[in-house]
Amino acid sequence: MITHLPILQVIIPLMAAPLCLLLNRSRLVWLFSLLVSGLAFTISVLLLQQVMTSGVISYELGGWQAPWGIEYRIDQLNAFLLLIISGISTVVLFAAHTSIEKEIPKDKHTYFYILYLLSLTGMLGIVATGDAFNVFVFLEISSLSAYALIAMGQKRQALWASYQYLIMGTIGATFILIGIGLMYQMTGTLNMQDLSQRLPEVAQTRTVFVSFAFVIVGVCLKLAMFPLHLWLPNAYAYAPSIVTAFFAATATKVAVYLLIRFTFSVFGLSFSFTTIPLQTLFMALGLIGIFVASTTAIYQSNVKHLFAYSSIAQIGYMIVGFSVSTVAGLTATLLHMFNHALMKGAIFLALAAVIYRIGNVELKSFRGLGRQMPLTMAAIVIGGLSLIGAPLTVGFVSKWYLLTALVEQGWWPIAVLILLGSMLAVVYVWRVIEVAYFKEPLQQNIKVKEAPMSFLIPIWTLVIANIYFGIDTRLSVQVAQAAAQSLFGVSP
Amino acid sequence: MLIGLFNDWIVVVLMMIGLYIVIAHGNLIKKLIGLTIFQTSVFIFYISMANVDGGTAPILADGINQYSNPLPHVLILTAIVVGIATTALGLSLVVRIKESYNSIEEEEIQQQDNDEQLSMNKAEENP
Numbered sequence: 001m002i003t004h005l006p007i008l009q010v011i012i013p014l015m016a017a018p019l020c021l022l023l024n025r026s027r028l029v030w031l032f033s034l035l036v037s038g039l040a041f042t043i044s045v046l047l048l049q050q051v052m053t054s055g056v057i058s059y060e061l062g063g064w065q066a067p068w069g070i071e072y073r074i075d076q077l078n079a080f081l082l083l084i085i086s087g088i089s090t091v092v093l094f095a096a097h098t099s100i101e102k103e104i105p106k107d108k109h110t111y112f113y114i115l116y117l118l119s120l121t122g123m124l125g126i127v128a129t130g131d132a133f134n135v136f137v138f139l140e141i142s143s144l145s146a147y148a149l150i151a152m153g154q155k156r157q158a159l160w161a162s163y164q165y166l167i168m169g170t171i172g173a174t175f176i177l178i179g180i181g182l183m184y185q186m187t188g189t190l191n192m193q194d195l196s197q198r199l200p201e202v203a204q205t206r207t208v209f210v211s212f213a214f215v216i217v218g219v220c221l222k223l224a225m226f227p228l229h230l231w232l233p234n235a236y237a238y239a240p241s242i243v244t245a246f247f248a249a250t251a252t253k254v255a256v257y258l259l260i261r262f263t264f265s266v267f268g269l270s271f272s273f274t275t276i277p278l279q280t281l282f283m284a285l286g287l288i289g290i291f292v293a294s295t296t297a298i299y300q301s302n303v304k305h306l307f308a309y310s311s312i313a314q315i316g317y318m319i320v321g322f323s324v325s326t327v328a329g330l331t332a333t334l335l336h337m338f339n340h341a342l343m344k345g346a347i348f349l350a351l352a353a354v355i356y357r358i359g360n361v362e363l364k365s366f367r368g369l370g371r372q373m374p375l376t377m378a379a380i381v382i383g384g385l386s387l388i389g390a391p392l393t394v395g396f397v398s399k400w401y402l403l404t405a406l407v408e409q410g411w412w413p414i415a416v417l418i419l420l421g422s423m424l425a426v427v428y429v430w431r432v433i434e435v436a437y438f439k440e441p442l443q444q445n446i447k448v449k450e451a452p453m454s455f456l457i458p459i460w461t462l463v464i465a466n467i468y469f470g471i472d473t474r475l476s477v478q479v480a481q482a483a484a485q486s487l488f489g490v491s492p
Numbered sequence: 493m494l495i496g497l498f499n500d501w502i503v504v505v506l507m508m509i510g511l512y513i514v515i516a517h518g519n520l521i522k523k524l525i526g527l528t529i530f531q532t533s534v535f536i537f538y539i540s541m542a543n544v545d546g547g548t549a550p551i552l553a554d555g556i557n558q559y560s561n562p563l564p565h566v567l568i569l570t571a572i573v574v575g576i577a578t579t580a581l582g583l584s585l586v587v588r589i590k591e592s593y594n595s596i597e598e599e600e601i602q603q604q605d606n607d608e609q610l611s612m613n614k615a616e617e618n619p
Contacts, residue, residue, distance in 0.1 A: 133567050133570075136571070136574075137570055137574070140574045140577075140578070144574075144577055144578065144581060147581055147585070148581060151585055151588065156589075156592035156593060157605060159585055159588050159589045159592060160589060160593075160601055160605070162585055163520065163582065163585045163586070163589060166578065166581065166582050166585065167514060167523060167527060167582075170527055170531070170578050171511070171514070171527070171530070174530060174531055174534055177534055177571060178534055178537065181534070181537055181538050181541065181564070184541075184564065185541050301613075
């Protein structure tokens with residue numbers, strides 16, 4: 001049993017998805033999905049323990065040996081990502097039953113959970129697999145179910161947002177497919193480990209350059225990296241709230257993982273950063289992304305839009321950490337992936353609670369909510385402080401590591417720009433806080449009460465995690481550092 | 493040189509036609525057609541990549557020792573299925589868009605969204 005954990009991680013949610021059809025009762029399907037997601041979380045915890053104590057796990061699918069068969073390969077980075085995805089998925093699902101009651105017609109509830117589980121499968125699969133073509137297949141599983149989930153939003157804009165995402169996402173995934181094909185043409189293998197050994201021999205050919213370009217652009221489309229982010233704000237804003245919370249916390253992290261995996265492991269550090277000037281390009285795009293997206297966030301009148309733009313800015317921080325291309329920089333990126341999942345999960349779940357009570361998240365509807373929904377608003381405040389990077393929250397930890405990494409390289413100007421970017425976060429978070437705490441409530445919202453327990457429990461689980469991992473950083477930093485070191489080939 | 497890479501040229505031309513349609517056309521169905529052409533070019537790319545000169549289908553038989561590479565063909569079967577799923581999902585989205593916007597032209601849809609936003613802002617100014 002314990003040796004089959006890597007495949008169970010992916011196959012359990014995959015098999016569970018169609019089983020939901022048999023249950024076909026909203027509450028039953030919810031409990032079942034929650035159980036499955038919880039099981040996936042347990043497996044990811046076990047996998048992380050196993051990886052941290054005894055090193056990389058390699059699992060051969062169907063017993064076919066690695067470069068020929070498909071290999072599932074779990075190292076520290078994979079295990080860390082699996083933990084983030086399955087953990088957030090479980091916490092978010094906890095609130096799903098109450099939330100979709102008001103947002104999705106009853107006859108579609110079963111389909112919602114099926115798509116949710118398939119999306120989870122896709123993300124877990126992308127991370128677990130060690131085969132480049134498998135990545136594409138799982139990417140499409142998670143993307144196709146994501147398009148359908150987003151289209152379930154209440155407003156008709158959800159359909160349009162989903163269509164735009166479908167076009168952009170498919171172009172991105174097809175680019176990745178072309179890149180993988182070119183790699184295969186040059187090396188005759190699809191196994192990532194094998195690719196990383198064979199690619200250096202042919203690294204100076206134009207085919208490999210082109211394949212690198214296709215993979216990177218494709219991944220960056222999925223990543224919503226500035227300037228390829230245009231699909232993200234509407235997709236997040238119009239999707240059902242639960243879907244937003246799940247995707248905001250996990251989907252872009254998976255794309256960041258792919259970026260790291262392809263540049264560091266498959267193409268190798270010297271190719272990605274020496275042969276090709278990826279560093280300068282990504283540093284510039286990351287910084288521009290932080291400023292443009294944060295500034296746009298300030299002018300949004302819909303709070304979901306506001307935090308969606310903030311997500312794009314946060315991706316900018318991850319890209320900056322990534323392009324430092326040192327162990328410290330990569331550690332900062334990995335930490336920020338974990339931390340950002342916690343903060344955005346908490347914030348978007350709190351917004352789901354607001355939608356449950358009020359029906360929309362226009363900024364003007366937030367008037368006076370600080371007194372009417374004190375616990376929900378407090379969660380947004382703490383999540384917001386974490387976004388800014390206030391001490392005692394997780395946001396501080398990742399910003400601290402990022403700044404240390406930059407200063408280590410002597411890049412003072414960039415460190416200053418990062419701090420200025422955080423100031424912009426103060427502005428947009430303050431806009432929400434000001435309206436919620438210092439304005440009188442709207443006439444129609446005068447009777448609004450605190451959100452039900454089914455929201456408060458998952459929201460505060462994430463908020464407490466935000467504070468806990470901001471103070472006791474042992475687990476997150478240790479794992480992130482180990483993962484970064486193994487990517488650089490340094491033995492810890 | 494040009495003749496030897498004939499397949500690749502076809503792939504590139506199809507790919508560019510497909511991407512151009514996706515970018516240049518405002519009609520949602522035409523965009524999906526462009527997307528399908530774009531994906532098809534990648535299928536051809538994989539299939540022609542696996543071809544070995546003088547090779548036959550990879551079935552063991554006497555007197556044959558040149559086989560084409562079956563793996564990319566198998567891979568692309570998967571990608572074709574994914575492509576069909578994408579097109580089906582895209583078309584069904586277009587049906588729903590047509591139902592709720594009564595249009596499948598990008599400009600008109602965006603116009604309607606903008607109008608809605610404007611009327612909401614107006615309502616806010618004079619309550």
